Amino acid sequence: xxxxxxxxxxxxxxxxxxxxxxxxxxxxxxxxxxxxxxxxxxxxxxxxxxxxxxxxxxxxxxxxxxxxxxxxxxxxxxxxxxxxxxxxxxxxxxxxxxxxxxxxxxxxxxxxx
Amino acid sequence: xxxxxxxxxxxxxxxxxxxxxxxxxxxxxxxxxxxxxxxxxxxxxxxxxxxxxxxxxxxxxxxxxxxxxxxxxxxxxxxxxxxxxxxxxxxxxxxxxxxxxxxxxxxxxxxxxx
Numbered sequence: 001x002x003x004x005x006x007x008x009x010x011x012x013x014x015x016x017x018x019x020x021x022x023x024x025x026x027x028x029x030x031x032x033x034x035x036x037x038x039x040x041x042x043x044x045x046x047x048x049x050x051x052x053x054x055x056x057x058x059x060x061x062x063x064x065x066x067x068x069x070x071x072x073x074x075x076x077x078x079x080x081x082x083x084x085x086x087x088x089x090x091x092x093x094x095x096x097x098x099x100x101x102x103x104x105x106x107x108x109x110x111x112x113x
Numbered sequence: 114x115x116x117x118x119x120x121x122x123x124x125x126x127x128x129x130x131x132x133x134x135x136x137x138x139x140x141x142x143x144x145x146x147x148x149x150x151x152x153x154x155x156x157x158x159x160x161x162x163x164x165x166x167x168x169x170x171x172x173x174x175x176x177x178x179x180x181x182x183x184x185x186x187x188x189x190x191x192x193x194x195x196x197x198x199x200x201x202x203x204x205x206x207x208x209x210x211x212x213x214x215x216x217x218x219x220x221x222x223x224x225x226x227x
């Protein structure tokens with residue numbers, strides 16, 4: 001069975017600092033992995049996805065994530081935080097199709113001026 | 114513009130009532146999904162449909178029902194059997210029900226029991 005663990009329900013960084021949001025997964029087969037962002041009272045928007053083509057995946061808004069099979073991790077990073085990055089971020093794993101995914105509990109990112 | 118439209122944005126329900134949440138997509142996607150989101154929790158799958166006139170239960174289907182009579186529409190009914198229906202409901206779709214395709218989400222419906 002697939003599962004996702006997001007380490008840290010809240011992360012706070014200063015504007016311009018590195019953003020690191022952690023995600024570990026469990027899957028019985030090579031997984032497909034996704035990061036989504038959610039702004040208050042809105043739906044989720046895809047940031048990036050891993051589909052085995054490359055271990056370092058670049059997404060929108062300057063985010064990227066690296067797939068590490070040995071660590072079963074798919075951490076999300078951004079070199080320099082912007083105030084507009086404040087939102088909730090969800091990591092998701094799928095063994096079948098993308099919509100039928102298992103989501104982590106989410107990490108709320110706060111960006112301090 | 115193509116996308117997923119959920120309505121209404123806010124919905125209030127009295128205990129014992131059934132309510133229906135609308136989800137329409139004009140992306141020509143085959144698969145559609147309903148998720149429930151509670152504070153501090155991730156999304157939990159209620160129902161999904163990979164093709165018209167067919168749907169399957171997700172992880173928390175009890176107290177909910179769906180239909181898929183048209184490709185573009187996937188309404189969710191929250192019945193009186195759902196013990197704790199207050200939550201944020203998200204509808205999503207994907208172009209194909211195959212691994213590797215990302216989901217597109219609507220803006221959500223916030224349901225409150227009064």
